[in-house]
Amino acid sequence: MAAFGLLAGGLSALAVVGSADAATTTTALSSNWYASAPYLMPEDNNPPDAAAVMDATGQKAFQLAFILDSGGCNPAWGGTSSINTDTTMPAVIQKIRDKGGDVSVSVGGYGGNKLGQSCGTPEATAAGYQKVITKYNLKAIDFDLEEPEYENTAAIHNEIGAARILQQNNPGLYVSITTAGTTAGTGWFGTQMLNEAKSQGFTPNNFSIMPFDGGFSGAAAQTDALVKFNTLLQTTFGWNEATAYAHEGVSLMNGRTDAAEYFKQADFQTVLDFATAHHLARYTYWSVNRDRQCAGSVDPGLSGACSSVAQADWDFTKYTVKFAGATPPTTTASPTATATASPTSTTTSNPGTCTAPAWSATTTYVANDKVSYSGHNYHAKWWTLNENPSASGQWGVWGDDGAC
DSSP, X not given: OHHHHIIIIISOOOOOXXXXXXXXXXXXXXXXXXXXXXXXXXXXXXXXXXXXXXXXXXXXXXXXXXXXXXXXXXXXXXXXXXXXXXOHHHHHHHHHHXXXXXXXXXXXXXXXXXXXXXXXXXXXXXXXXXXXHHHHTOSEEEEEXXXXXXXXXXHHHHHHHHHHHHHHHSTTOEEEEEEEOBTTBSOHHHXXXXXXXXXXXXXXXXXXXXXXXXXXXXXXXXXXXXXXXXXXXXXXXXXXXXXHHTTEEEEEEOEEOTTOOEEOHHHHHHHHHHHHHTTOSEEEEEOGGGOSOOSSSSOOSOOSSSOSSOOOTTTTHHHHHHHHHHSOOSSSOOOOOOOOOOSSOXXXXXXXXXOSOBOOTTOEEOTTOEEEETTEEEEESSOEESOOGGGOOTTOSEEEEEEO
16 A cells, blocks of 8 residues: 555654664563554654553554665665664564564564565565564564555565465464455455465455555545455355454554545554454554654645644544454463543533443443443443443443443
């Protein structure tokens, strides 16, 4: 997608120099946090302090972007700064881990030369990415397969083969595959990528689409694309609907996109409601660098360092935190969420004559918890914090049990 091209490589190259050993050993987070990790560029686009974002939102994981090939099948940040001499990323990673968090690293993205294009074989491609996993002691990795690489059949064979090998050689490694989204779910090349995965017998933790920059108008178009992508997954792998959703993810773009689409907080909430109601495997977005209002004019045009929509700092990251809290982990027990208030109302309702406890914006609820609000009884379908029952919507967290 064009957004990844501009933000990943078009503004400035990464500047990572020096030498360092791998970041210290860390315990893997539960899978719901890797599934909710938003993209972050720590060396570009006026990077925010990841620790400050964690404190403000409760987010525990970030998707660091992007690893490309610097030539000769050698992994490098932005394709220019070798991981062999990197001292900057280990410091960023350690700061996140010191606060109980962790990172995934995204390889690929829009534009640039990828390892799959130059390494020659799946085995050589996997060996290149294994250096990244070892260097940063990774428990998760994201393959961002899009233009122009995913138009190269041999390169996609190498990338999918590498993902399969890494999954086998690193037990418990969380592997996500991210690709372009279209109003049909994904396009011809995305479908070819799915067929390649099927032919290799490879199933990642999720296949995620990016439903933006492709003629999308609001959240309804995005959820429609997710439904259609679900059908593609069913057709390709022979899964039923529920199994396909359990292997499906979404990667959004906050605020203004390259195509001048606008996705605001309400759109993120709608897609979040869809994701949790259908038990999607992943909900993330590009990027934390953009999760703040632009200075001066709210919408100065496309920016890699602000969203071009009206917002408070880290509004969009709060939605990924909600997804982490609503998504049962598939590894260890879920950590306690520490999300702050979301952009919705913070008032407590008057239950009238209802006997169920009044809903409170500051209380964390889990599945089957019962509350009352504005004369109605509600039950929680999954984890929630500060989501008003009366504004829950079709795919919302609250089930309306009727008048008291």
